[in-house]
Amino acid sequence: MDTIDDERMARGMLGWLCEPGDARLRQLLAQHTPIDVLDLLLRQGAKFVRRPEIRHLPTSRVRGKAAAAVEDAQRDGGRVVIPADPDWPRGLRHPDGGEPVCLWARGPAPIPPQAGSVTIVGSRASSSYGNHVAADMAADLAGHGWTVVSSGGLGIDGAVLRATLAAGGRAVAVLPCGLDRLHPHQHRALLERVAETGLLLSAQPPGADPTLARMATHRALLAALTAGTVVVEASARSAALQTVRQALDLGRAGLVVPGPVTSAVSAGCLELLRTDARVRPVGCAEHIVADLAPPPAPPGR
Structure with a gap:
């Protein structure tokens, strides 16, 4: 192995052993x-x-x-992404302050550059109005060359991924679990489609x-x-609000569709x-583009 491969293996193993925000691991890596930390x-x-799933393992087998x-995760279109890689997300921080030791990816697409990508999230208990607006925004953005990022969640997030794929765009699904445990199970087929042409990404190991x-x-x-x-x-208590607040705290744009004043899912x-x-x-993709960096070139140009 060369130096970068050695570091990738070490970071992947550390990421498999510990939670991404583990304070002790962060101190050691500082x-x-x-390789020395491992x-x-x-x-x-x-x-x-150790993370909960492996605490039962005897030390001799860890x-x-x-x-x-790590080796299994890098087969069949998978890879371990580390800070030395050119597509490592700059400014990525765990809520506790440190960056993950590595990321886990699956699919042919690289992690998108920030300037050419947009995250769209929303309620799991979405309305037909919300699904329609989200799908239109995602399809329009994808058609103009933007990479569209969401979770694999029910409701708005699933509508976003489906619309992006239908428009022939670049879709990235960020998951809260190992990429061998696609979540939620209702969207397994959808996430497999994302992995065929776009990217599945997680801070969590297999x-x-x-x-x-x-x-x-x-x-x-x-x-x-x-x-x-x-x-x-x-x-009022949606986790999607926390996502946009974190984006604002990182210096990114925070954009909101106002929604009907009578709708609980727009409160x-x-x-x-x-x-x-x-x-x-x-209220539309044009508004989003106007508030972000200059758009990327449309596909094929």
Whole structure:
């Protein structure tokens, strides 16, 4: 292996062992190389907290399991993305302050440049109006060369991915779990379609289940990947609002579709517009493009 391959393997193994925001791992990586940190944990017995799914494994089997997981993840269109890679998302931070040790990707597309991509998220309990608006925005953006990023979630996020694929655009789905455990299961076929032409991306290693704690890392990745985040529908307590707030805190654009004042799934959007002066209202793809960086060239040019 060359140096970059050694670092990729070490970071992948560390990412398989620990949660992306593990404070102890972050401290060690600030003082040592990833290869040395792996040696400290697995050979020299430095204390660390394993992620829940592997705490039952005997210590003698951990190294072999971790290496095998990384190798398996890099087969059939998968890869481990590390900070040394050109498509590593700049400015990516875990909610606790540090960046993930690595990302896990599957699909032929690279991680998109921020200047040419948009995140669109919204309510799982979306209305037909919200699904229509989200789909129109995604299709129009995709048709003009923008990469469209969302989660694999029900409601708005699923409508976004389907519309992007139907328009022949570049779709990226960010998941809160290992890419071998596509979530939610109702969208397994949709996510497999994304993986055929676009990209599935996660901060979580193979075998990691979606949990509430991991959703925070998931939202941070959604916010950091692109030039701005659009929320189409969101109730007063919707997680989609946290995604757009994180985007704003990173210096990205925060855009909101106001929605009908009588709709419960637009209540969070309206409140965000009232209380945060950084947020801009949008109603179509042209509004989104106007508030972001210059658009990319359309496909084929």
